[in-house]
Amino acid sequence: MYRYDAIDKEVLADRSNEFRNQVVRRLAGELTEDQFKPLRLMNGLYLQLHAYMLRVAIPYGALNVAQVRRLAWIARTYDKGYGHFTTRQNIQFHWIKLRDTPDILDALAQVDLHAIQTSGNCIRNVTSDPRAGATAEEVDDPRVWSEAIRQWSTLHPEFSYLPRKFKIAVTASAKDRTAAKVHDVGLVLRRNRDGALGFEVMAGGGMGRTPYIGSTIRAHLPAERLLSYLEAILRVYNRHGRRDNIYKARIKILVAALGAEEFARQVEAEWLQIDAARADLPEGELARIRAAFVQPGLEALEPVSAAYEAARAANSALARFVRNNVSAHKAPGYAIVDVSLKAHDATPGDANADQLEVIADLAERYSLGEVRVTHEQNLVLPHVKQDDLLAVFEALAAAGLATPNINLVSDIIACPGLDYCALANARAIPVAQSIAQRFLDPELAEKVGELKIKISGCINACGHHHVGHIGVLGVDKKGEEFYQLTLGGSGAEDASIGQMLGPALAADQVAPAIDTLVAVYLDLRQDGERFLDTYRRTGMAPFKEAVYAVAH
Secondary structure (H helix, E strand, O other): OOOOOHHHHHHHHHHHHHHHHHHHHHHOOOOOHHHHHHHHHOOOEEEOOOOEEEEEEOHHHEEEHHHHHHHHHHHHHHOOOEEEEOOOOOEEEEEEOHHHHHHHHHHHHOOOOEOOOOOOOOEOOOEEOOOOOOOOOOOOOHHHHHHHHHHHHOOOOOOOOOOOOEOEEEEOOOOOOOOHHHOOEEEEEEEOOOOOEEEEEEEOOEOOOOOEOOEEEEEEEEHHHHHHHHHHHHHHHHHHOOOOOHHHOOHHHHHHHHOHHHHHHHHHHHHHOOOHHHHOOOHHHHHHHHHHOOOOOOOOOOOOOHHHHHHHHHOHHHHHHHHHHEEEOOOOOEEEEEEOOOOOOOOOOEEEHHHHHHHHHHHHHHOOOEEEEOOOOOEEEEEEEHHHHHHHHHHHHHOOOOOOOOOOOOOOEEOOHHHOOOOOOOOOHHHHHHHHHOOOOHHHHHHHOOOOEEEEOOOOOOOOHHHOOEEEEEEEEOOEEEEEEEEOOEOOOOOEOOEEOOOOEEHHHHHHHHHHHHHHHHHHOOOOOOHHHHHHHHOOHHHHHHHHHHHO
């Protein structure tokens, strides 16, 4: 993993000291809330319904053991014993006292963590593939480029006050695990016919009030020119982005207004004016960053462990876990383990302090000291020997972390909703829990197969409902919570925006409606189709007819 250098550490210490003084002034009444708000948001501190919430950045979703243990300590010491992992590969603490925030930032800085640029109109935390460096699918390690972007974008003087927040995703696999096409900029590493490494550059994706799939503005950008091209994109956005209307300020609105072709033309013209020697990453610096991600400690193992195969054959629970939560590693004899934070009675994305300690212990003993966060609110142990899978499974099961449901119907994305968020119209957590209760039977869940349900408590779409195979959006109707359902969305490489099923449903109708949708799918599917495939083949009509026949 990349280790922060002296400059990084100095920045974190200075920022923490600066904010400590600002907090003292706020508590003394020398700053009003209006004066303090932009200062706290620059440090990832939100004022929510019941308390302050601190959002901690986890760049490209990568954590080491010391960092996981520090997050557990913060949860236990300053929160109510848990943290919430988000769809941006961050972690949020929802019960923070303002007076404690500087101490928390100091504690984070000691392990190279921070809350810088987790809020505000700036370049936010870069997201990437949680399997980076472990999967054979990738053409290059996207963490290298994500780290380059992190260093370039942190406190960038030209791009710290953009028209609106700005989000970048980087992936290097044909299978997109980052939702790249619904980011402000999505970067997909590929090799061209000559074998040269480059990026497909997409711009203008996003969700919220007006969802868009990003448009490709350059099919192949030479990889070494990445930073100058990002500078060109951001300059065009900074120049034309709306600052008079918060609802029209995102780059997706600009790309839609200009058209992708014209936006690309302006970016290319701006790019030609940029001095590559100044803007792009020097070859030596790229090599330095890349060296930090060379994975030490991978042993030469047999492709298939006989002991592992015997354990799987003898233990049906392990076999089910392996089917759903374990994937192939690039190195023979290793595996990638997805850790579900979606136990059937849990809040999606939550992990308590004890569970974080277990994850840290397992990473230290079995995963070369690494943990990853997924944008689907789960965790990953990326480097586990097949021979160790049984021990890892048993430890996860004892901690309530071995639910075998990755990508299945109960692996639900949900924002904190009205239980926490001041912007929400409706609750998301209890809706997710009520749906999950319908699929407690693992046989049924596996029969249904891949089905991505995503729930947002308001139109800001922090739960990614627009790109759920089934999306659920909370709306307020005269003070009552109702939910609109959408079908056919995808945040993967086949990205699409879901279409509205029909009139909003009352809260107690949502889980029965999901039952009905699943029943229609199982009746109509052909040749092992996913829910999404069946919907795309049949269209909305059979699903809509069945749901509203039951609802009314």
